[in-house]
Structures are given as C-alpha cells and as structure tokens.
Amino acid sequence: VTDMAGLNRLSRAVLHNAAQAIAGMAAKPTSAAAGKPALGLTMFGVTTPCVTAIVERLRADYDCMVFHATGTGGRSMEKLADSGLLAGVLDITTTEVCDLLFGG
Structure with missing residues (x-):
C-alpha cells in the first residue's frame, strides 16, 4: 500500500489490521486436515x-x-x-x- 520507509496513518492502519488478524488466528487456530480429502x-x-x-x-x-x-x-x-x-x-x-x- 505504501513504502515501509516510515509510518503514516495508512501504513499504521494496515499494520494494525494485520496484527489483529494474526492475533485472532493465533487465538483460534483451525485444522486444515479435517473433512474430505x-x-x-x-x-x-x-x-x-x-x-x-x-x-x-x-x-x-x-x-x-x-x-x-x-x-x-x-x-x-x-x-x-x-x-x-x-x-x-x-x-x-x-x-x-x-x-x-x-x-x-
């Protein structure tokens, strides 16, 4: 979205959303092996x-x-x-x- 040469409001928002997504995935992992092959x-x-x-x-x-x-x-x-x-x-x-x- 923007270059990582420094933080700005857009890059902060993107990084915040990415961190929240990672935290959510870590808190509730899913099993990809379940179900049909x-x-x-x-x-x-x-x-x-x-x-x-x-x-x-x-x-x-x-x-x-x-x-x-x-x-x-x-x-x-x-x-x-x-x-x-x-x-x-x-x-x-x-x-x-x-x-x-x-x-x-």
Missing part, C-alpha cells in the same frame, strides 16, 4: 468448463481446490501438494509447463 485442480479460461464439470462430479467425495494456472496459482498448489495437504492433483491446465519449458 483435498484435491488440487488447475484452471485457466478455456479449461473452465472441464474443471467445473470435474468439480461437480467429485464434490461429494473431495474438497476441490481450484488454482488459476498463472504461475502463482500453480506454485501455491505445488507447495500444498508437497506439504501433504492435498490428497491428489489434477493438472488439467498445463500452460505453466509451457511457460517453464519455453520461457513464457
């Missing part, structure tokens, strides 16, 4: 109908987590998979593979 799916514009149909079919048995395949979404999904929070991954949108291989 989580499944990560990648989606990007043209694959939306496909991913939407898959989510509809799997929703009863899985907590479907859809990630937009723009770099950040894919990396987030990979980190969740590596951490063990995802039971599986359906990489429907492979655009990030092309980006990796061809410098996109």
